[in-house]
Amino acid sequence: MDLGTIISARAVLNYARADWLGDEPDVQPVRSQDEVIIEYSAHPDAKLYLRSDDGRLHVSDLRSLEAAGNLGGTSLEMALIAPAARPVKIRIVEKGSGVRVAARLHIHGSHGEYLPPKGHHRKVNTGRFEDFAGEFANGLNQYAYVDGICEADLPIGPVYVEISRGLEVRPLRCIVEVTASTEHLTFELDKVLRWREQGWVSSDTHVHFLSPQTALLEGKAEGVNVVNLLAAQWGELFTNVGDFDGRTTIGAKDFGGDGEFLVRVGTENRMQVLGHISLLGYEGEMIKPLSCGGSNEAAIGDPLEATMADWAARCRKQEGLVVMPHAPNPQAERAADIVLGLVDAIEMMSFNPRTAQISAFGLADWYRYLNIGYHLPLVAGSDKMDAASLLGGLRTYVQLAAQDFTYRNWMDAVRSGDTFITVGPLVDMTVEGQRPGNKIALPASGGTVSINWRIESVCVPPTRVELIRNGIVVDEVRCGDLSCNGQYSLRIAESCWIAIRIRGSIAKREADIAAHTSAVYVEVGDKPIFATADAVSVLAQIEGSIAYMDTLAPKSDEARHLRLRAALELAHHRLHHKLHELGASHGHAPVHSVHVEREH
Known part of the structure; x- marks a missing residue:
């Protein structure tokens, strides 16, 4: 282009209208193989030069294109797309109350062109540690995190809107007609599940690189009540270290927040071979070194000057929570630390549940420790390190019961073991009225226990409910709806642990695991659970x-x-x-x- 510049040239994204207006949890466009959107800024007398596959050069006059709306007659055809020039104020509120709420927002035009709110990128950067502007890229869909109000430049005509706010709020997808007089758009989000009101709080145990305020915004927009932002060392790079002070819980009432969404800065201390360990919520000085044992976690040549057991003991002393992250990797020292009783929970991890849900290998690792008598709650985190990772995509739900919601009470509740992890379906289970983390004592002759469960989901359908005893499926039920419940009677002859595992998938993969509870422990006589x-x-x-x-x-x-x-x-x-x-x-x-x- 002369007298101007090409800003970008990107493939047209084709969305199926029926899918967009349907109930699919994840609607992805198809990238066109023969249509490109060219974005430019130029003088009206500028000319656009395009070379076709046959090598011929085509010159187009912008005045002619803008006057005619399209140019054809050659191997290249061009059509003018309405410019995004109408400023529109957007407001997102809770249905019923009208209260403004944070959310994840996506808007695109008729040709799939992303229309971000002002202050957000037209192309979300998914490079690791390159940009952290409160944005998310899910496949070909791009999103901005907004605190309930924003302004966007929109084209005249139809625009396609998607808004979501966690696992208890029905996501909204619609088509809105923008006119020359459109100044405001208001969208209502309907909270259809009420698990927070039943004492459950959601959390992500593993987030990197975001600023504390951006982490708070993303937590609110994803319905994640507790975000654990972890300072770390990556060779010669140190991240979030300046955000750690060993005392502040961002968002807490004591620090000027509303107390409903919290961010706490902890540390992930790391070694290349012995492993990684997440130290959450501890008080006082930062536990150092953040990494040791040489590259690539520590700097080249750094000696092994600590073990994870050493770090875990210091975290406990400083009143923190010790979590073994992203099971089953890396394995090495985690085995020793669990045997020493220094670990409070084991974490499953998924960067983005669209591409990978709950790891079967990670669960098998957790089962192994339960099978030899170590009672470890299950937690989950995103290990978010870029805009392609979804904060809270795999998350922990913790039952607070009658306790007030504070960060310290959240840590205590995790330790007690009444947790489940999920990418969508919410699951509650009791065994003889006892919740996960608790023990049931049976006589040496054994007995029969009653297991009750219920599942609710907004948009990720649970397909199969599996009863797990000592890592083995002993019964299963097909689930054909977003909500289901049931009861099992199970004969117990030997000491065991019991949990519920839910199959289901955002991407409709049959074998995907969508949710899992922590375990209830059943002791028969005086014989412990122990698999040689x-x-x-x-x-x-x-x-x-x-x-x-x-x-x-x-x-x-x-x-x-x-x-x-x-x-x-x-x-x-x-x-x-x-x-x-x-x-x-x-x-x-x-x-x-x-x-x-x-x-x-």
């Missing part, structure tokens, strides 16, 4: 961690190394002793010794 094969597997993980420390880990001095190693060796001895105490027959390699020559 799982215990031996965990023991081998601890042995592997010790072998790494002795052979490959960069050491600073021998005294520190022996002190750090002692924690892992203590965990090994405890589990090994438990195996023998319960009379379990097993075969395994002895704990690694630096004095025995081996191949590594």
Whole structure:
């Protein structure tokens, strides 16, 4: 183009109108293979130069194009798209109350062109640690987070609107006709589920890079009551470190907020081999080093100067919550820390539930620890590190019961174990009236327990409800609606744990896991839950961690190394002793010794 500039050239996005106005949880457009939207800024006398596939150059006069509306007759055809030049104020309110609410907003024009609110990008940047402007890209759909009010330049004609606000509010998709006199648009969001009013609060245990205020905005817009923003080290890069003060809960009434949506800055402390650990809500000084053991989590050459057990003990001392993130990776030291009783919860993670929901491998890792008697609640986080990751896409629901909603009470409720994780369906379960995290005692002869469950979902249909006992499906029910409930009677002869697993998918994948409760524990007589094969597997993980420390880990001095190693060796001895105490027959390699020559 002469006398002007090309701003962008992007494929036309074709949306199916029926799908847009339907009930699908995720409507994606089809990218055109032969139509392109060219955005430009130019003088009226400018000319546009286009070269076709056959190599011919086509010159178009902008005055002629704008006068005719379209130009044809060659291998290239052009049509003028109405410019987004009408400023419109948009307001999003709660249905019934009329109260302004934060939400995630998407608007596009007739050719699929994204129409962002002012102050937001026309193309959302999905590069990691490149931009954090309160935006989200879900496949080909782009969104802006707004605090209930914004202004957008819209074209005259139909515009396509999508607005969402978490898992208890019905998402809105509609088509609005903008005219030359349109100045305001108001949209109502209908909260159709009332789990918050029943004592449940939602949370994301794992978010990176956002500023605390942007995290608060995204939490409000996604219906996430608690956002845990984690400072971290990435080689020579340190993120959110300046946001940590060891005392402030952003959004709390004590700090000027409404107390309904909270952000707390904690830390994710990391090592390349031994693993990552999330330290949430602790008071006082930041627990350092944030990373160690060399690249790529720590800086090149940094020695192994701490273990996750060391970090976890300090977090506990500073009244924090210890979470093992993104199960099952990395595995190494988590086994020892769980055996030492230093872990409060295990986290499942999904960057974006459209592409990956709850990891079956992560759940299998969690089942293994339950099967050898370690009572660990289930939590979930997004590990959000870019605009393609959805804050709260996989989230934790925690039952507060009669407690007031504060960050500290939230931590206590997580520890108690009455949690479930979900990408959509909300699930409640009791066993003989006992909620997850609790124990039921049966006589040595066993007995029958009654299991009650109910499920509600706004737009992600649960397809199958599975009753899990010690990691095995013992019964299942097909669910053909967004809401369902039921009851099981289960004969119990041996000590076990019981949970509910929900199949379902945003992307309609049959095997996807959409929700999972934490466990209720049933003790029969005085026999504990203990699966020898799982215990031996965990023991081998601890042995592997010790072998790494002795052979490959960069050491600073021998005294520190022996002190750090002692924690892992203590965990090994405890589990090994438990195996023998319960009379379990097993075969395994002895704990690694630096004095025995081996191949590594």
